[in-house]
Amino acid sequence: xxxxxxxxxSRTIDVSxxxxxxxxxxxxxxxxxxxxxTVVKLQPVFGYLHRNHEKIAEGNSWLAAMPYTDRxxxxxxxxxxxxxxxxVEKLAGIEVAERAEYIRVITAELTRLQNHxxxxxxxxxxMGAWGTALMYxxxxxxxxxxxxxxxxxxxxxxxxxRFGGCRCDLPAGWLEATRKLVDGFPAFLDEMEALLTGNExxxxxxxxxxxxxxxxxxxxSLSGPVLRAAGVDxxxxxxxxxxxxxxxKFRVPRGSVGDCYxxxxxxxLEARESVSILQQxxxxxxxxxxxxxxxxxxxxxxxxxxxxxxxxxxxxxLGFYLISDGSDHPxxxxxxxxxxxNLTLLEELCLxxxxxxxxxxxxxIDIVLGEVDR
Amino acid sequence: xxxxxxxxxxxxxxxxVEILKNPSPCAQDSLVVAANDARAVAEFLRDSLGFDFCSNxxxxxxxxxxxxxxxxxxxxxxxVESEVKETVEREIPGFLEVVYHxxxxxxxxxxxxxxxxxxxxxxxxxxxxxxxxxxGADFQEREVFDLYGVRFDGHPDLRRILMWDExxxxxxxxxYVAPDDFEYEPTPxxxxxxxxxxRTEAA
Numbered sequence: 001x002x003x004x005x006x007x008x009x010s011r012t013i014d015v016s017x018x019x020x021x022x023x024x025x026x027x028x029x030x031x032x033x034x035x036x037x038t039v040v041k042l043q044p045v046f047g048y049l050h051r052n053h054e055k056i057a058e059g060n061s062w063l064a065a066m067p068y069t070d071r072x073x074x075x076x077x078x079x080x081x082x083x084x085x086x087x088v089e090k091l092a093g094i095e096v097a098e099r100a101e102y103i104r105v106i107t108a109e110l111t112r113l114q115n116h117x118x119x120x121x122x123x124x125x126x127m128g129a130w131g132t133a134l135m136y137x138x139x140x141x142x143x144x145x146x147x148x149x150x151x152x153x154x155x156x157x158x159x160x161x162r163f164g165g166c167r168c169d170l171p172a173g174w175l176e177a178t179r180k181l182v183d184g185f186p187a188f189l190d191e192m193e194a195l196l197t198g199n200e201x202x203x204x205x206x207x208x209x210x211x212x213x214x215x216x217x218x219x220x221s222l223s224g225p226v227l228r229a230a231g232v233d234x235x236x237x238x239x240x241x242x243x244x245x246x247x248x249k250f251r252v253p254r255g256s257v258g259d260c261y262x263x264x265x266x267x268x269l270e271a272r273e274s275v276s277i278l279q280q281x282x283x284x285x286x287x288x289x290x291x292x293x294x295x296x297x298x299x300x301x302x303x304x305x306x307x308x309x310x311x312x313x314x315x316x317x318l319g320f321y322l323i324s325d326g327s328d329h330p331x332x333x334x335x336x337x338x339x340x341x342n343l344t345l346l347e348e349l350c351l352x353x354x355x356x357x358x359x360x361x362x363x364x365i366d367i368v369l370g371e372v373d374r
Numbered sequence: 375x376x377x378x379x380x381x382x383x384x385x386x387x388x389x390x391v392e393i394l395k396n397p398s399p400c401a402q403d404s405l406v407v408a409a410n411d412a413r414a415v416a417e418f419l420r421d422s423l424g425f426d427f428c429s430n431x432x433x434x435x436x437x438x439x440x441x442x443x444x445x446x447x448x449x450x451x452x453x454v455e456s457e458v459k460e461t462v463e464r465e466i467p468g469f470l471e472v473v474y475h476x477x478x479x480x481x482x483x484x485x486x487x488x489x490x491x492x493x494x495x496x497x498x499x500x501x502x503x504x505x506x507x508x509x510g511a512d513f514q515e516r517e518v519f520d521l522y523g524v525r526f527d528g529h530p531d532l533r534r535i536l537m538w539d540e541x542x543x544x545x546x547x548x549x550y551v552a553p554d555d556f557e558y559e560p561t562p563x564x565x566x567x568x569x570x571x572x573r574t575e576a577a
Contacts, residue, residue, distance in 0.1 A: 216509075219510065305398025373536060
């Protein structure tokens, strides 16, 4: 008689990962079915952070939706602000002040830097390098958040953009401090790369894991770094030329395999390009007003119509679809959340991988639950 | 936009497609597609016109509204013909609308706005799902189903996504009234009294 439990070899186990789990980056749950350690089914469960942002915005004035956008992807409030302001400006045909265009580019690229820095730290945490990499990344991120605080009064809930420009001008010495930080940023990336990119464990955990073809990525509506890591040359900064991005020289890095390693490296390469954009923007910023004096903020009533405005957020295509009926609040306020839509192919990516890879694959997509659940 | 419309008309002559003008300065006009033709039109847009990227799917709730319309007709009174203006009030029935924003990654063009409408707001709320055409519409159509109550025929996994499964209503609808307290539960006031009474009477 055997003392071993009689487990049939094909028996599968259901595991609920989350909603409270350090690797899910927030309250997010994945119901995983495992055969041994291999994932045979994965079902994401959303909605733990749902507060119906869109409904709240439809009951408020146009301007009052601006601070709410900070709380979407709370790692990147300034790009959220910009996406909403851009959509409203399209809807009502508002010109943006020249200096504000530069400030928007500078703050957006700083946002991208700190998002990608935080990403590097988080994804290393997902691989089990708990703490060290994250501390290095957050050291850098805090410096950028200090700049945000000096400019907007808040580290994360910035509420800075306005229709036709920005809320306030740069404080004295801000540009100089930013220039110093930007010039020093490549050293941080070099340090991260020296520590990580050739690391044997990192390569073993990332290379060849969950490759993605460009066709699947496009059909699954993935956007941002995840799409480009799959080898698709599509950057909204280049395609739409929104703001003043056509004035700056920068390259669009692309992956060749589309695996987790490409999704990891694309952030490092993108951060280097952002540094270059920042240096050009800081050198070229003109004097002048920071908001279009003709643009109305309070009591703003855009003419009836609709507009879809989008930007290249650090996580992907962040879009706002707005319908106005001519009143003082939006008739329809829709957010296109890149974090949610980038999860469309999560199951497809995870099938056949090991349970430990699920964390890394999720980490390599880079989501924020404030935006997934809205 | 007219070029796209002509191409669709040439490929699928029976398709019910028309252009909806957008008065906003951005002039993003849209194509209103009859629900029955939506799948065929979507496949044509993807395969022949290169709209390979379905970026955004959103629901819109249009309540029934009354519009006043002036009708001019000729009337002959005692041999004299004159134009008479008459104001008629007409009710436009409400409907739910699903708006797809399509882009072309290959041609770097877009957005093309596609609108599909349901018959009304309560009974006839089914439209064909476009998830089989663009996988990226999967979660977004689930969200429209969850928050607006549009049923997508042919969706592989049509379940609520943001609200919990037991939730009955569709909160993004314009006539939705939120309860004061989602977790309200009456205290067992009378049941306990009845229990105590039964016990004391038995004793």
